[in-house]
Amino acid sequence: MSEIVIGGVSVLAGQTKKIELPMPPLYTDTHMSIPVYVQRGRKPGPSLFVSAAIHGDELNGIEIVSRLIKSRSIKSLRGTLIAVPMVNVYGVLNQSRYLPDRRDLNRSFPGNKKGSLAGRIANIFLNEIVSICDYGIDLHTGAIHRSNLPQIRANLDDPVTLNLAKAFGLPVLLNADIRDGSLRQASLNLGTKVLLYEAGQALRYDEFSIRAGLKGIINVMREVGMLNKTKAKGHSIEQFIARQSGWVRASESGFVSHLAKLGDHVAKGDQLAIISDPYGVVLATITSPTEGVVIGKQNIPLAQEGEAMYHIAYFKAPDSVAENLELLQDNMVLGDINVTNEL
Numbered sequence: 390m391s392e393i394v395i396g397g398v399s400v401l402a403g404q405t406k407k408i409e410l411p412m413p414p415l416y417t418d419t420h421m422s423i424p425v426y427v428q429r430g431r432k433p434g435p436s437l438f439v440s441a442a443i444h445g446d447e448l449n450g451i452e453i454v455s456r457l458i459k460s461r462s463i464k465s466l467r468g469t470l471i472a473v474p475m476v477n478v479y480g481v482l483n484q485s486r487y488l489p490d491r492r493d494l495n496r497s498f499p500g501n502k503k504g505s506l507a508g509r510i511a512n513i514f515l516n517e518i519v520s521i522c523d524y525g526i527d528l529h530t531g532a533i534h535r536s537n538l539p540q541i542r543a544n545l546d547d548p549v550t551l552n553l554a555k556a557f558g559l560p561v562l563l564n565a566d567i568r569d570g571s572l573r574q575a576s577l578n579l580g581t582k583v584l585l586y587e588a589g590q591a592l593r594y595d596e597f598s599i600r601a602g603l604k605g606i607i608n609v610m611r612e613v614g615m616l617n618k619t620k621a622k623g624h625s626i627e628q629f630i631a632r633q634s635g636w637v638r639a640s641e642s643g644f645v646s647h648l649a650k651l652g653d654h655v656a657k658g659d660q661l662a663i664i665s666d667p668y669g670v671v672l673a674t675i676t677s678p679t680e681g682v683v684i685g686k687q688n689i690p691l692a693q694e695g696e697a698m699y700h701i702a703y704f705k706a707p708d709s710v711a712e713n714l715e716l717l718q719d720n721m722v723l724g725d726i727n728v729t730n731e732l
Contacts, residue, residue: 393436393469395425395517400469403431410517412478413509415489421479423514426458426472434468435613438518439606441473441528443495443572445480445487446591450528453602462607468615471518477510484592486532496568498575511575519576524553524613525583526606527572530598531590531685537700538651538684538714539588539601544573545630550582555628556612557584557605560713561684563702564632584609590688601717623720629710631702634684637661639692641672647690649699653683654711661699664692679703682710 393400396410409422439457441450454474457463463470475481477494488494492507500511519525531537541554542565554562565585567574576583586605588598610616639645643664649655655677662675675698685700692698704710 393427393429393521395427395471395521400427400429402429402433404429410513412513413506415479423476423478423510424474425518426454426470426474428458428463428466428470428472430466430468430615432467434466434615435523436469436471436521437610437613437615438471438473438522438525439528440476440514440518440525440572442475442477442481443527444493444529444532444591445475445477445483445485446533447486447528447530448481448592449530449589449595449598449602450586451475451481452594452599453528453606456599456603457606460603460607462616463610465617466610466615469522470610470615471522473514473518476514486591495572496570498570498572499578511572515572515575515579519572519581520579522581524609525572525576525581526609527583527585528602529585529587530593530595531587533591534689535685535687536590536595536651537587538682539586539598539717540684540702541605542585542587543583544577547582550584553582553584553609553612556608557586558608558626559601559605560626560629560710560717561682561702562628562630563634563684564630587685597718624716626717626720627709627713629704629706629713631681631684631704634681634700634702635678636685636697637675637678637699637701639664639673639675639694639696639698641692642694643667643672643692645687645690645692645698647686649677649683649686651683651686652711652714654681654707655683655701656680662692675699677701680707682707682714 497507500508540561545564589595681701
């Protein structure tokens with residue numbers, strides 16, 4: 390396309406602009422906006438959005454976007470990159486997952502321009518950004534007090550989306566159901582193929598997750614023809630698709646001694662954690678109900694009965710998944726994702 394318009398601002402081929410996309414004002418008459426970075430190559434190509442902080446306490450994605458737009462890798466861009474470091478600006482200010490109206494933005498799509506605050510912001514983002522893109526990568530972390538192993542969640546039954554997910558370069562791919570009101574659902578209805586990147590925890594930067602996310606986005610941009618392909622460095626990473634996953638929950642309330650870590654390959658019956666009372670008396674031993682890989686876990690040493698503690702993905706070859714996670718970590722050490730080389 391020769392011209393795109395976001396928030397009333399025109400961006401032509403070859404131009405780079407920072408746009409402040411207006412949002413509904415607060416009741417204090419405070420006016421706020423969504424920061425949007427648009428870079429258009431001189432040559433035609435696909436359009437991709439990269440969004441972060443749809444949940445305002447998920448900060449890893451903000452740093453990933455920051456590094457992406459400063460990366461030397463995107464200087465020779467074809468097509469259009471739309472990078473949005475903060476979608477839920479209100480939530481970032483309040484260090485909260487939610488909006489001031491206490492709604493989850495990622496359950497408010499497609500929204501309505503005459504609806505609630507969450508619905509209006511969802512509608513703005515969908516119409517101004519998503520609707521003009523062929524592809525999207527939405528960046529997330531675990532919820533408060535939970536960590537997620539770097540993973541891609543997507544509709545892997547769609548061949549195009551599966552190809553993008555594999556190109557990202559992570560060992561763990563989760564064929565995730567599309568939730569009502571989510572950005573992925575609304576994007577699908579517009580024909581935009583979206584990957585959801587999950588890694589790290591809320592309100593914290595995690596360097597491993599940031600580097601893996603940055604490299605993965607650049608990999609996808611190369612796959613769709615926005616950037617020139619290069620010869621891969623480091624270990625070759627094999628991808629494994631999980632079509633099922635589940636949370637192991639606390640059987641008692643108490644103080645937790647965590648035994649299992651993110652990325653661990655666990656067998657059926659393996660001990661994951663021990664729950665004790667304040668006197669140190671063991672109340673319960675939490676074990677894995679089946680063989681799999683730990684892709685998410687609670688961090689704090691406290692548990693209420695019934696609370697989700699460990700997220701386990703089920704693979705046909707979970708031991709191989711764990712091995713490839715180690716290779717991915719080795720690639721970080723070897724400098725396959727050397728941030729200074731990307732700047």
